[in-house]
Amino acid sequence: MKIAVASGKGGTGKTTVSTNLALSLDNVQYLDCDVEEPNSAIFLKPVIEEKLPVEIPVPVIDEEKCDYCRKCVKMCAFNALVVLGEKALFFPELCHGCGGCTWICPQKAITEQDRIIGTVEKGHAGKIEFIQGLLNVGEPMAPPIIKKQRSYIKDGKTVILDSPPGTSCPVIETIRETDFCALVTEPTPFGLNDLVLAVETVREIGVPFGVIINQHGIGDDAVDRYCNTEGIEILMRIPWDRRIAEAYSKGEPAVELFPEMKKDFQQVFSRIQDIVRQAA
Amino acid sequence: MKQLTIISGKGGTGKTTITSAFAHLAENSVLADSDVDAADLHLILEPEVKHQEPYSGGSVAVIDEQKCTGCGICVEKCRFDAIRNFKVDPISCEGCTFCTYVCPEGAIVMAPQISGNWFVSSTRAGTMVHAKLGIAEDNSGKLVSVVRQNAKEIAEKDRLDTVIIDGPPGIGCPVIASITGSDMVLVVTEPTLSGLHDMERVLDTAKHFKIPAMVCVNKYDINPENTEKIEVRCREKGVRVVGCLPYDKAVTQAMILKKSVAEHDCGEVTKAVVKMWREVRQILTADTASAGKA
Numbered sequence: 001m002k003i004a005v006a007s008g009k010g011g012t013g014k015t016t017v018s019t020n021l022a023l024s025l026d027n028v029q030y031l032d033c034d035v036e037e038p039n040s041a042i043f044l045k046p047v048i049e050e051k052l053p054v055e056i057p058v059p060v061i062d063e064e065k066c067d068y069c070r071k072c073v074k075m076c077a078f079n080a081l082v083v084l085g086e087k088a089l090f091f092p093e094l095c096h097g098c099g100g101c102t103w104i105c106p107q108k109a110i111t112e113q114d115r116i117i118g119t120v121e122k123g124h125a126g127k128i129e130f131i132q133g134l135l136n137v138g139e140p141m142a143p144p145i146i147k148k149q150r151s152y153i154k155d156g157k158t159v160i161l162d163s164p165p166g167t168s169c170p171v172i173e174t175i176r177e178t179d180f181c182a183l184v185t186e187p188t189p190f191g192l193n194d195l196v197l198a199v200e201t202v203r204e205i206g207v208p209f210g211v212i213i214n215q216h217g218i219g220d221d222a223v224d225r226y227c228n229t230e231g232i233e234i235l236m237r238i239p240w241d242r243r244i245a246e247a248y249s250k251g252e253p254a255v256e257l258f259p260e261m262k263k264d265f266q267q268v269f270s271r272i273q274d275i276v277r278q279a280a
Numbered sequence: 281m282k283q284l285t286i287i288s289g290k291g292g293t294g295k296t297t298i299t300s301a302f303a304h305l306a307e308n309s310v311l312a313d314s315d316v317d318a319a320d321l322h323l324i325l326e327p328e329v330k331h332q333e334p335y336s337g338g339s340v341a342v343i344d345e346q347k348c349t350g351c352g353i354c355v356e357k358c359r360f361d362a363i364r365n366f367k368v369d370p371i372s373c374e375g376c377t378f379c380t381y382v383c384p385e386g387a388i389v390m391a392p393q394i395s396g397n398w399f400v401s402s403t404r405a406g407t408m409v410h411a412k413l414g415i416a417e418d419n420s421g422k423l424v425s426v427v428r429q430n431a432k433e434i435a436e437k438d439r440l441d442t443v444i445i446d447g448p449p450g451i452g453c454p455v456i457a458s459i460t461g462s463d464m465v466l467v468v469t470e471p472t473l474s475g476l477h478d479m480e481r482v483l484d485t486a487k488h489f490k491i492p493a494m495v496c497v498n499k500y501d502i503n504p505e506n507t508e509k510i511e512v513r514c515r516e517k518g519v520r521v522v523g524c525l526p527y528d529k530a531v532t533q534a535m536i537l538k539k540s541v542a543e544h545d546c547g548e549v550t551k552a553v554v555k556m557w558r559e560v561r562q563i564l565t566a567d568t569a570s571a572g573k574a
Contacts, residue, residue, distance in 0.1 A: 008318050009291065009292065009318060009320075010288075010290065010291010010292045010293075010318075010449040011290065011291040011292010011293060011449075012291075012292060015474070034450075036450035036451045036452045036455075036481075037289050037290055037449070037450055037451065037477070037478040037481060037482075039290070039473075039474040039477060039478065042473045042474055042477065075377065075378075075381065077338065077339075077375050077376050077377050078376070096374050096376055097359060098359055098360075098374070098376035098378050099357070099359055099378065100376055100377065100378040100381065103357070103378070103381075103382075104381065135451070135452060137451060137481060137484045137485050137488055138456075138485065138488040138489070139452070140421060140452050140453030140456050141452065141453060142450075142452045164449075164450060165291035165292075165318065165449050165450070166315075166317045166318050166420075166448065166449070166450070166454075167317045167318060167413070167415070167416075168316075168317040168413060168417070168418060168420040168454070169418040169420070170450075170452065172371060172416055172418075176371065186292075188532055188535055188536070189320075189323050189535050189536060189538075190296065190320040190323060190535065193318075193320055193323055194318045194320065197317070197318055197415070200415045201415050201416050204415045204416040205371065205416060218529065218532050219532050219535075219536060220536055242502075245502055246502060246503060248472060248474075249470075249471055249472035249473065249475075249502050249503035249506055250472075250473065250503065250506075251473040251474075
């Protein structure tokens with residue numbers, strides 16, 4: 001089963017929930033899909049066994065063959081190619097690696113070369129199989145890294161995907177085609193606002209979901225009322241506790257500080273299994 | 281006219297809390313919310329929309345079932361696995377148009393997408409440019425650029441001193457679009473190992489794009505030891521720490537009351553934010569080239 005942990009708002013506790021859930025269960029494959037700012041390793045402390053580059057195929061223009069016809073320029077939907085006089089220019093950060101320009105060039109002046117945009121790191125944290133993605137600084141596109149991480153997902157494992165914040169492409173790449181999405185929120189106006197956006201996103205993608213309220217007690221009950229009105233199940237409430245915040249700040253998982261919380265996370269997992277079974 | 285972008289790397293550190301306070305404290309400024317897929321600044325500033333425009337981020341391919349012969353050439357060429365059962369999945373489709381070229385029946389066309397809207401609004405703290413990205417839409421970086429460009433034009437037209445930009449978390453394309461061409465970034469971090477780790481990467485990102493940076497440590501008293509680590513690290517990198525704000529539940533109360541922490545008295549937090557704004561404003565208006573140096 002694949003469970004994505006997402007949120008909308010940043011800093012609500014996705015990594016807290018993902019890592020503590022992983023530490024409470026067996027047979028886990030953990031994917032840290034927040035490839036721009038991965039933090040799960042701070043808590044799970046994995047031993048990394050393999051580092052694999054993630055590449056996008058990008059065009060290389062042979063200026064000897066190029067006759068500046070601009071067919072590639074006209075085709076490129078991302079404005080990654082420009083011809084100025086007798087100079088063909090390529091902007092790698094804009095390129096999505098679609099291969100169109102290579103195909104269309106009548107002079108066969110374009111070949112493809114792999115460009116590294118990041119890394120996928122694989123290893124183990126105790127019995128947990130750990131896969132983290134890392135986008136290179138200065139690179140704009142996270143989804144190709146997340147795609148590569150997901151290619152290592154194994155059937156029969158409990159797969160936890162720690163999602164990035166927000167609701168745009170990296171989040172969609174993490175949530176799509178999972179069995180369940182746990183949306184972690186905080187009981188504040190920002191938390192509620194972004195939760196509503198996240199709920200709309202998950203509904204659009206079509207994955208069953210539920211809500212986990214973290215830092216329960218710091219704000220008001222508007223999130224509760226929203227979930228009630230919308231018929232959204234609240235799977236768990238984690239109370240705000242300065243001790244949990246301080247442990248978090250030191251890289252200590254909550255279930256290490258409060259081992260009894262493992263039961264709570266196991267109950268959430270059980271409930272998710274029931275929901276997924278019913279949805280099937 | 282100077283542009284200041286407030287970013288963080290790690291989410292939830294307090295960017296919008298600080299941006300809304302700066303908005304209140306700054307005279308002659310225009311505000312931009314460039315966190316287009318999870319915008320929150322409007323919850324504090326309560327904008328009145330004066331002008332709205334639709335935004336098209338790109339297009340998606342559409343296959344005409346009547347013309348499609350199921351030859352599969354499009355599936356073979358599509359690098360994004362967007363064509364399944366001869367239907368284009370709009371979520372996977374990146375809009376590259378390659379399939380439209382290879383289809384022998386001309387059965388594929390591109391349909392432009394209205395991927396969101398952007399707005400120019402008035403608030404009690406000045407004009408605000410903001411946006412809402414459509415659900416499950418991509419190309420948020422482009423929409424950020426639209427927001428920023430319009431904010432800049434308003435500042436120039438109205439002869440305002442500052443554009444204050446509330447940035448998104450992370451370091452990818454929406455963040456890059458939020459900082460390129462900006463005069464300064466303020467990185468809001470928190471004294472956690474996650475915050476420290478993410479601060480490194482976001483400072484590296486600012487450096488990569490040659491934008492000077494300053495740092496603020498929010499909720500610093502949750503872990504004074506880590507706060508010290510952040511200060512040491514910033515010194516090593518030649519980055520100035522312009523403020524340390526303590527944790528206070530009053531900040532959430534202010535948010536519920538739709539007030540910035542410069543309007544609602546949050547004790548030491550309010551004092552620290554006012555002091556920080558004075559320092560940031562001084563640095564911004566001074567020589568920007570040397571501004572970020574500790």
